[in-house]
Amino acid sequence: MTFFKELRFNFMKDLGGPALMSISRKGRKRRHRAPNPHFGPALKSATRLKEIMTRHYFLSRYTEGAKPVAWVTSGAPVELLRAFDFYTIYPENHGALCGAKKLGPELCAVAEEHGYHRDLCSYARIDLGHYFSGKSPAGRLPKPDLLFASNNICQTVVYWYRALAHYWDIPLILFDTPYNFEEINDSDVSYMVQQFEEMIPVLEQVSGQPFKYRNFQEVVRIARDTSLAWGEVLATMKARPAPMSIFDAFVHLAPIVSLRGLPVALEYYQTLLKELKERVDRGTGALKDERKRLMWDNIAIWYKVRDLADLFAEQGMNFVTATYTNAWTETIRYLDDQRPMESMARVYSLVILNNNLNHRLKLMERLINEFEVDGLVIHSARSCKPYSVGQYDMKRLLMERLGVLSVIIEADITDFRVYSEEQTRTRLEAFFEAIDA
Amino acid sequence: MTQFYGPSRKRYIRQQKQTHGRHPFGVFPAHYPREILWAMNVLPVEIWDPPLEVSHANAHLQPYICSVVKLGLELILQGQCDDLDGFLFPHTCDSIQNLASIVYDYLDIKKPCYFFYHPKAPYRSSSRQYYLEQLQTLASRLEKQLGPLDLSELKQRVQQGERLAYVLRELYTLRARGELCASNTEFYRVIRQGEYLHPDDFLPILEGFLADRKGQADRLCPIILSGILPNPQEILHLLDNLEARVAEDDLLNCSRRLLQPPVAREDPFEALAENYFAMPPCTTKDSPLMERVGFLLQKAAHTDARGVIFCMVKFCEPEFFDLPQMVEELKEKGLASLVVDSELNQGLSGQLATRVEAFLEMIR
Incomplete structure (x- = not known):
């Protein structure tokens, strides 16, 4: 790391970045979409969220030579990296951004x-396409010094990161x-703990910094509090009407994925939670007329979030819970900064x-009951x-056990070449009819 | 000819039950400690590509799931696993992982299911320790169903596995040198019997085959097969007809599971762990790409093969992710490659056959 580059990074973080973003905000022409009459008032915190995420990607351009950079999978234990002051980029979050911008x-x-x-x-x-072309709606992503993957979300991320490690010739740490x-069981836990211990010397080498246990504990505390706050945010949707929808949560998920362990994410969710509680107290819902309450299963269809939000809102149907958004708070109760x-x-x-x-079926049953769900979109x-x-089996079993109606949409998270508008519409119309019957 | 082929799977499974009291287990791909099963009088019957039409499995699996997984589930749903006493699911990929959970958690199949997680590369000292513990855990779980494991029996089976690997390596070596008189079709038909024959029966077949077929073979164009398994089988017939010899392979169900010469270990679990970590690189173990490239280049060097045919099973993520870089690296080293992408048991289309022909013409 060079002194000049560190100075430049800190300057952009504290002064240059905020100033440039302020100018850009004033100069930007706002696109005005006609407000959907079925929605309640928009969340005010959304503006702050946009600032945080824009700043995160903006600053990443100045990390080279100033901070060690790691590309990280969404389920990886980033707390360990934070203790070494890595600047983290989440290709999955970037993929979602590309998907939402219809660049998939x-x-x-x-x-x-x-x-x-x-x-x-x-x-x-998308990520490999970005590697080959350099194209990104975020401007430019910094080249990583390290890749950090965990196969707790899929084996795919390991194949993918292995490809990146090969192209860039940089270290890949796998948390298996x-x-x-x-x-x-104890053997599984002991294996994972040993892996953490084996990672530390590699992280010290790549970051050039020694491992500071107390810093790590502090990061763990912040990460735990942030995930708990995120859990409270999601729990506000138990209220009738729910003060936000899962489509909002898909967007507000970004800090818990990308900035977990940093104070900014915790502060953000405390702000959002305050706003949501006020909405609950006032009886302000995400929809003006919440007739039915739904659950979403799987990752969002990023290029269709707005269209689907509109479509369901027209039907008076609000998504109040999702297995996906719940993933960043579900297990947090185990996190203990003393161990x-x-x-x-x-x-x-x-x-x-x-x-x-x-386990997933039981979780879905619990969410359906706690959030008083009428139907499920898979x-x-x-x-x-x-x-x-x-x-397919989950759909059948939930119907048998709880009598919950559901519909399956065959699609993709970002590649809309495999999405059939017509087929989805037909299925959803049949679902709307059935749930209203 | 026929002395190198055992009875059909179904007949064999029934015979084994009746005459040896063995417990046949359906085993999904790919890496698992078969010696522990043998030592507990279990007959592992591997499920790779049963010759079935997929119908029932479509109610459980999406169209974008590979046919290894679909055919395996179809086999269960059609009631063709009724003779089996249990299942073993190694952790091979996301699709097999979830298939295991569908079978165990959602389908009321009323048969014991076992799971085996092998640590993923890059390997560290924790990986070895964990693998050993996984072996011991699997053994103790099996003991609950099948009674105590006799350690001396396990030792014997480990040695038998090593002997089996030795004969297979001999066969591979002779074939690589052009000193094995067997067609591609015949070679794979013989060695793939190891997917269900007990080693007591398979070993004599292999030894007989080795003794019988040792000799100078016709000089044919040497190539290497890579991928999951030699399917569609028509590709082997075609290569035979086009006078191409598969001189080596990098197939998951064949040489990627071939044990290397063993290091002597007193403890049979330790020996199994040593053998596992010494096995060739594999996508399902997350082996680094350059290890795979090196492995293929080594094979090309000692066989004079000038081309690699990648037999890809549609929707197989582990294999498809490595493919672009493998092809690129091999090209840089002057080795041509052809990708054959098909569903299992769907035969070889005219178009694919023409591509294989053109490829062989190019490398001859």
Whole structure:
């Protein structure tokens, strides 16, 4: 790290960045969409969220030579990296951004030109497309010094990061979390704790900084409090009407994924929670007329979030819970700063996608009951096999056990070339009719 | 000819139950400690590509799931696993992982299911320790169903596994040198019997095959097969007809599971761990790409092969992710490659056959 580059980074962080963003905000012409008459008032915190995420990507351009940079998978135990002051980039979050901006097919096509098959995960193809083309709606992503992956969300991220490690010739650290076919046991936990211990010398070498246990404990505390706050944010949707929808939560998820362990994320969720509680007190809902309450399963269809939000709002149907958004708070109760390694092993290996399908079914049953859900929309995502394989049986079992109606949408998270508008509309119309019957 | 082929799977499974009291287990791909099963009088019957039409499995699995997984589930749903006493699911990929959970958690199959997690690369000292513990955990779980594991029996089975690997390595070596008189079709038909034959029966077949077929073979164009398994089988017939010899392979169900010469270990669990970590690189173990490239180049060097055919199973993520870089690296080293992308048991289309023909013409 050079002194000049560190100085430049700190200048942009404290002075240059905020000034430039303020100028850019004033100069930007706002696109005015006609407000959807079915929605309640928009969340005020959304402006702050945008600032935080824009600043995060903006500052990342100045990290080279100033801070060690790591690219991290969404389920990886980032707390360990924070203790070494890594600047973290989440390619999945970037993939979602590209998806929302409808850039998925363009970037996927670049990866496909380089031989990556169209059937592979579209987050991975977007990221590889970005690697080959440099294109990004975030301007430019910094080249990483380290790749940090955990297979607690899928094996795909390891194949994908292995490809990046090969192209860039940089170290890849894998946090290998044994899949919980049954209950987690001491041998699994001990294996994961040993891995943390083995990672530390590598992180010290790449970051050039010694491991400071107290700093690490502090990060763990912040991460735990942030995830708990995120959990409280989601829990506000138990109210009738729910003060926000899952489509809002898909957007407000960004800090818990990308900035977990940093004070800014905790502060943000405290602000959002305050606003949501006020809305609950006032009876302000995400929809003006919340007739039905739904649950979403799987990652969002990023290029359709707004369209689907409009479509369901017209029907008076609000998504009040999702297995996806819940993933960043579900296991946080295990996190303990007095036993950070062991507790982190449990937190990260017990997440929904690293757990057997019986666990998922029980979780869905609990959410359906707690959030008083009337129906379920299941996104069968081509890109995400661990999330999607088993959904057909889940649909059947939830109907048998709870009598909950559901519909499956066959789509993809970002690659809309495999999305059929007509087929989705037909299925949803049948679902609307059935749920209203 | 026929002395190198055992009975059909179904007949064999029934015979084994009746005559040896063995417990046949359905085992999904790919890496698992078969010696522990043998030592507990279990007959592992691997499920890779049963010759079935997929119908029932479509109610449980999306269209974008690979046919190894679909055919495996179809086999169960059609009631063709009724003779089996249990299942073992190694942790191979996301799809097999979730299939295991569908079978265990959602389908009331009333048969014991076992799971085996092997640590993923890059390997560290924790990986070895964990693998050992996984072996011991699997053994103790099996003991609950099948009674105590006799350690001396396990030792014997570990040695038998090593002997089996030795004969297989001999066969591979002879084939690589052009000193094995067997067609591609015949070679794979013989060695793939190891997916269900007990080693007591498989070893004599292999030894007989080795003794019988040792000799100078016709000089054919040497190539290497990579991928999951040699399916569609028509590709082997086609290569035979086009006078191409598969001189080596990098197939998951064949040489990627081939044990290397063993290091002597007193403890059979330690020996199994040593053998596992010494096995060739593999996508399902997350082996680094350059290890895989090096492995293929080594094979090309000692066989004079000038081309690699990648037999890809549609929707197989572990294999498809490595493919672009493998092809690129091999090209840089002057090795041509062809990608054959198909569903299992769907035959070889005219178009694919033409591509194989053109590829062989190019490398000859």
